[in-house]
Structures are given as structure tokens and as C-alpha cells.
Amino acid sequence: MAGFLYMPNTTHSNNPTSLSYCIVVRCGPNQQSQSLSALQFTQELLAQGHTVMRVFFYQQAVLIASSLTVVPQDEASLTLQWQTLAQEYQLELGVCIAGALHNGIVNPQECERYQLEAANLAQGFQLVGLGQLAAASAECDRLVSFGA
Amino acid sequence: MSCLITVSQSPYGSRSAKESLDAALVLAAFEQNPGLLFIDDGVLQLLPKGQQPSPHKHIGKIISALEMYDIEELWVETESLQELGLQVDQLSQPVKLVCRQQLSELWSKYDQHLVF
Numbered sequence: 001m002a003g004f005l006y007m008p009n010t011t012h013s014n015n016p017t018s019l020s021y022c023i024v025v026r027c028g029p030n031q032q033s034q035s036l037s038a039l040q041f042t043q044e045l046l047a048q049g050h051t052v053m054r055v056f057f058y059q060q061a062v063l064i065a066s067s068l069t070v071v072p073q074d075e076a077s078l079t080l081q082w083q084t085l086a087q088e089y090q091l092e093l094g095v096c097i098a099g100a101l102h103n104g105i106v107n108p109q110e111c112e113r114y115q116l117e118a119a120n121l122a123q124g125f126q127l128v129g130l131g132q133l134a135a136a137s138a139e140c141d142r143l144v145s146f147g148a
Numbered sequence: 149m150s151c152l153i154t155v156s157q158s159p160y161g162s163r164s165a166k167e168s169l170d171a172a173l174v175l176a177a178f179e180q181n182p183g184l185l186f187i188d189d190g191v192l193q194l195l196p197k198g199q200q201p202s203p204h205k206h207i208g209k210i211i212s213a214l215e216m217y218d219i220e221e222l223w224v225e226t227e228s229l230q231e232l233g234l235q236v237d238q239l240s241q242p243v244k245l246v247c248r249q250q251l252s253e254l255w256s257k258y259d260q261h262l263v264f
Binding site: 024026058059098099102129130131133134135137138143145 | 149151163164167170171174175177178180260261262263264
């Protein structure tokens, strides 16, 4: 279920009505349209001058943080698009660590801790606890969740 | 800030049930006053212990921890309960009933929503 919220009708950045958002993505790369909605909604927020304090990837969405996904040449990579957006706006891409480990997404530290063969967390993403979702939800003006 | 977590998934069909409860516990630990609304198959999470349906962690154990985390607002949609042929006294926790027509009113009492 994609969240829907009132959006102030302004198109220029630095507008006085800008809000801070926390985006929760719960749908995986295979739920194409929903995952894309999350990305495009975030892109539009930033384009309109709002702040996105954190994007939190939970449940199936942790798979978006894999650097080992290969998409067909004529398809866009969600991972790459999130990375590009994050780089452009210094966006924080937090991935639920429990969900990530469960789905085989690990960073070098976890790789070492659990003696795994390789690390595959894509650049620009970081493994964080669920507490980061709670903290962001406490501080943001709007919490918007995508996926079912 | 208060958050209502709506759960509609059965306890063991997917990891969704556990992940929604995990989110509730963490929000409570951050003093976000989460409430839980059980609808559709989500109501099955409130069936009492006594079964060992799978090697997975028993959802009932997490449910029974809610009180310890001061999560006291537990809502169950009356229609969902009826559709599953259950009575409120068969549930493992004391809950408040809300009928489908009152759901929007309940939702409006909370600042934030996470729907699982």
C-alpha cells in the first residue's frame, strides 16, 4: 500500500512550506511499480525542495541494496537510481540490518563477523537498526511508507 | 508522535507478521506510543499459544511481550473477527473492538501509520 499525503502546492526549492520526510520502502525490486513509486516520490520531494531525512529499506526492500543484482540492459536499475539520488542530495539510505542479514545482504563488517564469503552491500547504502526508523519517525514531519 | 501499526498478515505465511511486531517494539522502545490494529488474517496473530506450527519463533511470544513494552492500544476489527469465526474471548490479549465503519475515526487519532 503506497502512502499518500497532502503535498504543498509549490514548485520552487527553499520554499517556506518545505517539510522533512522519512521514507519507508518495504517492497522489493520484484514489485516493480511500487518500488518505482517510492523512488519517484522521493525524487519529486527533493526536486520540490523538501528534506528527506532518511530512506529506510525494510522487508523485501533490503534486496534493493544488493550490489550483485544484474538487470537487463534495457531496464533501469533501482539500486543505481537510489545511489544516484543519494549522491546528488546526500541522502541517507538505511537498510534494516536484521532483514539484510536474513536476505543475504552484508557489508564488510558483517561479512567478517559471520565469516561469510563476500560482502555485497551496494555503495551508498548502510546497514542500520530498526531504531533508525523509529528515530526518523519521531523527528520527521511526514512518514511515508511504500509496499505491501 | 503516535504511530498506528496495521497488521493484516497471518502469523506464519510470511515474515511480515514478525517484522511488523518488531517495528512496534522498537517504536515503543523509542517512546513513540505505537498502537496495533489487527485486521483480516492479522487477527490470527492473537490466537493463544499452544500450537507449534513451525520452527519459526512463536508469534505469541512476541505478542505477550507487547504489554511489557507498554503497548496497550490493541485494536481488532470486529468484522475480521467474525469472518474468521472467532470470539473476542478466544484471543490471547485483552483488545478493543472497532467496527469497519469506525476505522477512519481510529486512524485519524494517530499521527503516523505503518501498514503491514
